[in-house]
Amino acid sequence: MGCCDAPGLMPLEDAMDKMLSRIKPIQTTLRLPLAEALGYVLAEDVLSPIFVPPFDNSAMDGYAIRLQDLAQSSTLPLAGKSFAGQPFEGEWPLGTCIRIMTGAKIPEGCDAVIMQENTQVTDDGILFTQTDVKPQNNIRPCGDDIKQGDLVLAKGSRLSPRDIPMIASLGISHLTVVRKPKVAFFSTGDELKPLGEPLADGQIYDSNRYGIKPLIENFGCEAIDLGIIPDCPTKLKETFEKAQSLADAVVTSGGVSVGEADYTKDILEELGEIGFWKLAIKPGKPFAFGALSNAWFCGLPGNPVSAVLTMYVLVQPMLAKLGGNTQWSAPESIPAITKTAFKKAPGRTDYQRGIYTLENGQFVVETTGNQSSGAFRSMSLANCFVVLERERGRVEVGETVQIQLFNSTLY
Structure with a gap:
């Protein structure tokens, strides 16, 4: 046929x-505040106006040091502090270290940050117990995440809860979106x-x-x-x-x-x-x-x-x-082994409701039971569609079928 x-x-x-x-x-198109843009589709590319992070900063709570100072002595007196939003200011004397917290700006001249777990506070200063300190250790450089001018999100992307805080980190307050x-x-x-x-x-x-x-x-x-x-x-x-x-x-x-x-x-x-x-x-x-x-x-x-x-x-x-959502794509089909039989006659592509699990790294699937188009209970139990090809007939236990995991719109 x-x-x-x-x-x-x-x-x-x-x-x-x-x-x-x-x-x-x-x-x-509409021009919306970022806080109101969730779920809309971008009408233009989002390019970063800044570097993220905008300055070299510490990846750890610890101490900022100059490698040449550490080479001279394993104990360095404390010269000051650099906290997030309150960077160290003034001259940094040779032969000293600076207390620094995660996210704080790296003082000029700093080669590395040593995490506080690898130090001891003594009467003479901070004793550094780590011996294999490498240049730029625990320093996140300016633009490490996003560089100025980078394409952050393309036109046609639908804004998700993951996108909004990322755009906020760029200081962008409004977006142009598709109605x-x-x-x-x-x-x-x-x-x-x-x-x-x-x-x-x-x-x-x-x-x-x-x-x-x-x-x-x-x-x-x-x-x-x-x-x-x-x-x-x-x-x-x-x-x-x-x-x-x-x-x-x-x-x-x-x-x-x-x-x-x-x-x-x-x-x-x-x-x-x-x-x-x-x-x-x-x-x-x-x-x-x-x-x-x-x-x-x-x-x-x-x-x-x-x-x-x-x-x-x-x-x-x-x-x-x-709606202009060019990034949308149909759910991916994944092969799975049947744990139950599936009734089918050739002639139509059949979307049956199934429950998939992973067993020893292999997707397996079983029917939710009653597959009548009026039986919605089987839909509420399912977590995937078992997509049976148009010309395919009855499927027995142990055969391979294609399943489509439900995307977020059904959860």
């Missing part, structure tokens, strides 16, 4: 290429009920919005929750029009399968166009991508695992490109 064993299903790789080829990054993409989202279906209300016969609670919202925010976007929309063409159309007036992208859950009450696809064709619909992926086959007149559109399946999976695998890279 061909690349799409199920007729009409687009391979995942083709869908990704088709989607990303159309997305153009947002060009609007975060705005993503409006809503659930569709008469069967959905808000949390806290009793369920009538045939109703279920709307869990999808509670999975979609944190993912949108973790992807570095602004989430706009438009609630639950009933299976009413007029109401759906009004909501789509409102959504595209507020956002750069619109994400829906439900309403893109083949049921009689699935109006989303019809309304999308009226208000915009469909780029593709139905993918050779499991779970998540009824995923739709297209464009409204003023926003991109992603239609997620209604089953909760399918909704989260397609958000993670398909919508995440789309929003990364929309």
Whole structure:
């Protein structure tokens, strides 16, 4: 059989290429204080305006010495102190040493710092018990970490909690960043009920919005929750029009399968166009991508695992490109040995939920159990996806599979 064993299903790789080829990054930029820039994408390179450290400083608590003085005597009188923010000032007499603390500026003429553990305080001065002192011992030179003019972070990098203090160490107070993409989202279906209300016969609670919202925010976007929309063409159309007036992208859950009450696809064709619909992926086959007149559109399946999976695998890279995040990359695939069997039929790329561990340096993986697209318990137990190739069938114990460890957006 061909690349799409199920007729009409687009391979995942083709869908990704088709989607990303159309997305153009947002060009609007903001100038933000550093304290407010976390999670934004840089709109320009960050170059260091200074050397870090800005002066030679001590890597240890100890004593600053001149090697020629130490060669004359192993005991040197104390001439003064150099503390962080309070450097030694004045003349440094020959044949003496200076008490120095970690991070303090190295006195002019100092060849080395000897840590205090290798000294003894005596009536005649400081006795140095270390005999193999080398030039520049325990001295961190100016610019040892970052040199003036160095590229510290490239344009297109999303700012993490590790980046902010590093930029602060350069004295940079404001950054130019890309405006975060705005993503409006809503659930569709008469069967959905808000949390806290009793369920009538045939109703279920709307869990999808509670999975979609944190993912949108973790992807570095602004989430706009438009609630639950009933299976009413007029109401759906009004909501789509409102959504595209507020956002750069619109994400829906439900309403893109083949049921009689699935109006989303019809309304999308009226208000915009469909780029593709139905993918050779499991779970998540009824995923739709297209464009409204003023926003991109992603239609997620209604089953909760399918909704989260397609958000993670398909919508995440789309929003990364929309937000200018050129440093984003898909999770790396790692080979693992199966500890349990995995059911599968050829025809679709299958993302099953798994639990990986390391045993004797080897990744091993087992199923979380029920792989139904409506069984979210298996998703909450998982720490990886077991990605089974489109043409692959059932996987037995001991076979090698590819796993993708969850990235930070799912933790």
